[in-house]
Amino acid sequence: MYHLICTDIDGTLLNADRYLSDLTVSAFAKANLPTILASSRMPSAMHYLQKGLDIQNAPLIAYNGGLILGKNGICIESNTMPLGVLEDLLTHHKKHTYNLSIYADDDWFTDQEDFWSLREINNTRVTPIYQEGFESHAFLKTNQRAPHKLMCMGDASEIDSIVSYLADRHNKQVHLYRSKDTYLEITPKYIDKAKALRILLDHSFDFEMDNVIAFGDNHNDEELLKHAGFGVAVANATDKLKAIANHTSAFTNKEEAVAKAIEAFLLSDKRI
Structure with a gap:
């Protein structure tokens, strides 16, 4: 039964x-x-x-x-990931145009209202807190918090570059889950x-x-x-x-x- x-x-x-x-x-x-x-x-x-x-x-x-x-x-x-993962991703993000969304507890932070964030709002009925990624990082660090999930949404070639970048640096700390070519979800490894x-x-x-x-x-x-x-x-x-x-x-x-x-x-x- x-x-x-x-x-x-x-x-x-x-x-x-x-x-x-x-x-x-x-x-x-x-x-x-x-x-x-x-x-x-x-x-x-x-x-x-x-x-x-x-x-x-x-x-x-x-x-x-x-x-x-x-x-x-x-x-x-x-279960959260080290803030160092977010720090490295923010360094990568500065040179690219993909949407970076940061999730911690029941908060969603992203730096801009764009096609991707609006799509997520429509899909999930949740509105993010809009602020720069480094500001979100500083907020989490000050409050002794860390991300439960990072999500990157954008052109497939940019998502490819994130996978290569993070796999080289944080393969033992995070799992990279690609639900679509244009979506990458990053979560704690185990x-x-x-x-x-x-x-x-x-x-x-x-x-x-x-x-x-x-x-x-x-x-x-x-x-x-x-x-x-x-x-x-x-x-x-x-x-x-x-x-x-x-x-x-x-x-x-x-x-x-x-x-x-x-x-x-x-x-x-x-x-x-």
Whole structure:
């Protein structure tokens, strides 16, 4: 029996309008299981989706496992990267035009309103704090804080140069996750959604990973689907994730793949 649903958000749960369809909301309500959203997003960018699913006070996994929040937003574990990574990236950024976004706790800092920041505002319903990157670095240093995630958005050739630059300097400290040619997410090296979920289960629940059904679409969902009791890849998932999953949906996220899998495996006579 499965006692908890853990799902990725972008490319997995959301429809073409980047929100929850009526069918998705209905399926989760009928399943009536604890639900954990696990995403590369910051907490604020997940709260409106929790509200839409009527799980406002539920635990969540932000920054791909970098920040683990228990019920009512209580911090269970926080994993950040050294400020030196940001310092080096700022040196690189001075010579380029890509958008650099800095995420720490539930704050998002970026230095300009541009195509990329406006796109993220539209996608996540969160507005950043606009200030120069070195000012953001100084603020974090003064307040003894560090980034949970750095995100670079821009021309694919510029993103290529960042990957080469940081891999030479900080390969042992950070993971470079490229969700698209134009997007690079930089997170602490040894985190993932499966590790974060285990920590949450130990802290807040009385069952194991075998009792979790999980959903995903991309590289940052591989460990989650590998270690969950039952892993479902949506039709638009990477080939590697499909190979890992217990089941690959015939439907994409835009075709309500998660809702249809919940109906098939948790609500029907075929329930697992």
